Amino acid sequence: MATTRSIPLLKRLIARSQPSRSVTYMHRPGAGSPRPDGSPRQVTLIPGDGIGPLATNAVEQVMEAMHAPVYFEKFEVHGNMKKFPEEVLDSIRRNKVCIKGGLATPMGGGVSSLNVFLRKELDLYASLVNCFNMKGLPTRHDNVDIVVIRENTEGEYAGLEHEVVPGVVESLKVITKFCSERIASYAFEYAYLNNRKKVTAVHKANIMKLADGLFLEACREVAQKYPDIQYNEIIVDNCCMQLVSRPEQFDVMVTPNLYGNLVANTAAGICGGTGVMPGGNVGAEHAVFEQGASAGNVGKDSMVKKKTANPVALLLSSAMMLRHLQFPSFADRLENAVQRVILDGKVRTKDLGGSNTTQEVVDAVIHALAR
Amino acid sequence: MTKFCSERIAKYAFEYAYLNNRKTVTAVHKANIMKLADGLFLESCRQVATKYPSIKYNEIIVDNCCMQLVSKPEQFNVMVTPNLYGNLVANTAAGIAGGTGVMPGGNVGADHAVFEQGASAGNVGNEKLLEQKKANPVALLLSSAMMLRHLQFPSFADRLETAVKRVISDGKYMTKDLGGASTTQEVVDAVIATLH
Numbered sequence: 063m064a065t066t067r068s069i070p071l072l073k074r075l076i077a078r079s080q081p082s083r084s085v086t087y088m089h090r091p092g093a094g095s096p097r098p099d100g101s102p103r104q105v106t107l108i109p110g111d112g113i114g115p116l117a118t119n120a121v122e123q124v125m126e127a128m129h130a131p132v133y134f135e136k137f138e139v140h141g142n143m144k145k146f147p148e149e150v151l152d153s154i155r156r157n158k159v160c161i162k163g164g165l166a167t168p169m170g171g172g173v174s175s176l177n178v179f180l181r182k183e184l185d186l187y188a189s190l191v192n193c194f195n196m197k198g199l200p201t202r203h204d205n206v207d208i209v210v211i212r213e214n215t216e217g218e219y220a221g222l223e224h225e226v227v228p229g230v231v232e233s234l235k236v237i238t239k240f241c242s243e244r245i246a247s248y249a250f251e252y253a254y255l256n257n258r259k260k261v262t263a264v265h266k267a268n269i270m271k272l273a274d275g276l277f278l279e280a281c282r283e284v285a286q287k288y289p290d291i292q293y294n295e296i297i298v299d300n301c302c303m304q305l306v307s308r309p310e311q312f313d314v315m316v317t318p319n320l321y322g323n324l325v326a327n328t329a330a331g332i333c334g335g336t337g338v339m340p341g342g343n344v345g346a347e348h349a350v351f352e353q354g355a356s357a358g359n360v361g362k363d364s365m366v367k368k369k370t371a372n373p374v375a376l377l378l379s380s381a382m383m384l385r386h387l388q389f390p391s392f393a394d395r396l397e398n399a400v401q402r403v404i405l406d407g408k409v410r411t412k413d414l415g416g417s418n419t420t421q422e423v424v425d426a427v428i429h430a431l432a433r
Numbered sequence: 434m435t436k437f438c439s440e441r442i443a444k445y446a447f448e449y450a451y452l453n454n455r456k457t458v459t460a461v462h463k464a465n466i467m468k469l470a471d472g473l474f475l476e477s478c479r480q481v482a483t484k485y486p487s488i489k490y491n492e493i494i495v496d497n498c499c500m501q502l503v504s505k506p507e508q509f510n511v512m513v514t515p516n517l518y519g520n521l522v523a524n525t526a527a528g529i530a531g532g533t534g535v536m537p538g539g540n541v542g543a544d545h546a547v548f549e550q551g552a553s554a555g556n557v558g559n560e561k562l563l564e565q566k567k568a569n570p571v572a573l574l575l576s577s578a579m580m581l582r583h584l585q586f587p588s589f590a591d592r593l594e595t596a597v598k599r600v601i602s603d604g605k606y607m608t609k610d611l612g613g614a615s616t617t618q619e620v621v622d623a624v625i626a627t628l629h
Contacts, residue, residue: 167465175466218517223469229436233470266520302521303528303552306503323463324499324521331500355500 103387106153106160107134111141113371114163117353120373120424121161121380127428130384130392134161139176141166146179154184160350161383163376178221180350181214186343187241188248189214189322191354192382193329193339198405199414201334205310208329211252212322213245214343219319237273237318242280248344249281249316250288260292260313261285264301264321277318298325305329330355337372337413338404340379342386349386351379365412369419372411374400377427399430434470434515439477445541446478446513447485457489458482461498461514461522474515495522502526527552534569534610535601537576539583546583548576566616569608571597574624596627 107122109115125132135157137150154160167175180186189212195204222234246263253261263281267274278295285293296304298321304311305328317325330339341354353375365371377400384393403409409426410416443460450458460478464471475492482490493501495518501508502525514522527536538551550572562568574597581590600606606623607613615623 178466219463219466221466221468223467225469229473231434231469231473233434233467299520299524299552302499302525303533306525306528307532320517321521323496324518327496328499328503328525331503335504336500355496 103131104133104135104157106157107136108139108162110163111166112164113365116369116371116420117373117376118163120420121376123424124377124427127431128392128395139165141176146176154348158348159383159387161380162350162352181343184345184348186345186350187215188245188344190344191326191330191339191341193333195333196401196404198407199334201332203309203332206333208312209314210322210326210329211249211314211316212326213241213318216241217319235273237276239276239280242277246281246284246316249314250284250291253291253314254288258314262312262315263295264298264315264317264325265295266298268297281316302328327355335413338374340375340382342379342382351383353379370411371420372413373420373423395431399427402430403427434473436473436477439474443478443481443513446511447481447488450488450511451485455511457510459509459512460492461495461512461518462492463495465494478513499525524552532610535571537572537579539576539579548580567608568617569610570617570620592628596624599627600624
């Protein structure tokens with residue numbers, strides 16, 4: 063059920079195919095601002111851990127070069143902090159938009175993931191990953207353009223587990239009608255607003271009849287309200303296989319939490335890797351943009367030392383953020399510049415087959431902006 | 434998730450790797466989120482790994498695993514996983530290597546073994562395949578070769594596998610999922626002809 067507030071929110075997440083509108087040139091943010099409340103747009107920036115700071119630094123540089131009317135409010139948060147700093151949460155609640163690098167999650171032990179905490183706290187119920195072929199980046203499959211919309215708050219990753227007796231652990235998977243309905247509504251509304259033709263629900267209801275059955279029911283109910291959009295369902299193991307053999311058949315995919323994690327990462331891998339796919343987490347009130355697929359979002363130590371992390375994913379996510387903030391022309395300029403750099407193929411980081419550093423890619427993008 | 438079951442699957446994986454001259458065993462998990470459940474699984478794997486010092490052991494988070502599978506699958510050798518991840522990883526890996534119509538597999542217990550088509554997706558097929566009799570028999574034929582080895586008839590198993598592999602590499606008789614247009618019976622006849 064899209065409220066009147068979430069429609070503009072959803073509109074701003076439209077992918078690159080919007081024609082750019084001409085805007086009155088504004089010298090600096092805040093000068094003669096057309097914004098209703100008169101203030102420049104402020105966005106919370108969290109550099110994060112590992113390669114996060116490299117990537118967010120890239121975003122800062124590019125925004126500066128474009129004279130984009132956004133101010134960043136930077137906060138240091140690290141994955142090994144006991145809890146998420148209250149001031150950062152306040153900042154996000156105030157600014158409503160955040161862009162961040164990955165936060166490292168320690169394995170085992172008692173500290174839970176701060177990435178997950180942030181999503182739960184702000185109720186960012188939809189995770190969006192847009193996986194598409196980029197020109198100039200050869201992959202095994204062509205014509206791929208998949209948007210994976212993944213339920214972000216419940217399911218297997220709710221972290222509800224306990225040790226019954228030593229040696230036996232019970233893990234609870236919780237699926238609610240409320241959450242399933244809202245993610246299904248988000249997926250169909252996204253498809254509708256972005257002219258997408260098909261929504262596919264990914265499930266394992268033949269085994270988990272009640273849990274995934276509930277999810278499917280919610281999807282079917284919502285599907286009826288959108289007669290123009292094709293709706294189909296696919297069992298998750300078949301889905302994985304189809305993704306690696308014929309990914310062009312998929313358009314928008316709506317999934318519960320765990321399957322979405324795996325499907326999004328598989329789809330990202332097919333289209334060039336997690337270093338290039340943009341994404342974000344969206345709730346009813348807030349939006350946090352970060353690198354699309356979650357694997358390796360903190361990167362390896364060698365990447366941090368040699369400064370060879372790929373900034374493309376976060377740059378494209380910041381373009382999504384610009385659209386969200388109602389700056390479509392800046393978003394278009396940024397995306398065109400990034401796509402031109404990828405198409406040229408001369409400056410690329412290691413995961414795309416090149417050997418350049420992050421800074422070199424950023425310089426190439428800034429240079430392409432000027433063209 | 435119990436220590437008992439995690440231990441026995443880890444033992445099976447390492448023993449399989451040892452007996453089949455496999456070099457690496459990779460445990461697939463999501464212990465950064467499901468700390469207790471997958472943490473227990475990982476602990477069991479690590480304990481068993483210490484008993485096999487000649488086999489390399491490493492761990493990979495399941496979402497990174499999916500991405501590596503589609504970009505660099507050659508890095509993986511034996512993978513040991515819990516139930517759900519295994520379902521998805523097996524089907525993804527089968528898709529990469531040619532589809533569920535060709536990958537052999539089986540279910541093994543302490544006392545019994547049931548061999549069937551490897552990856553579970555589409556193992557009943559769709560009605561069209563049934564009507565036109567175009568199902569791909571290769572998966573079950575290769576599974577029956579595994580069964581022959583299990584029953585200690587390695588020479589028969591070798592003959593069967595060689596025949597099937599030759600039919601595939603000839604490329605003349607292939608069912609629709611492999612890009613051809615033959616029926617099941619034609620593929621079977623080709624395999625039998627190659628056996629002689």
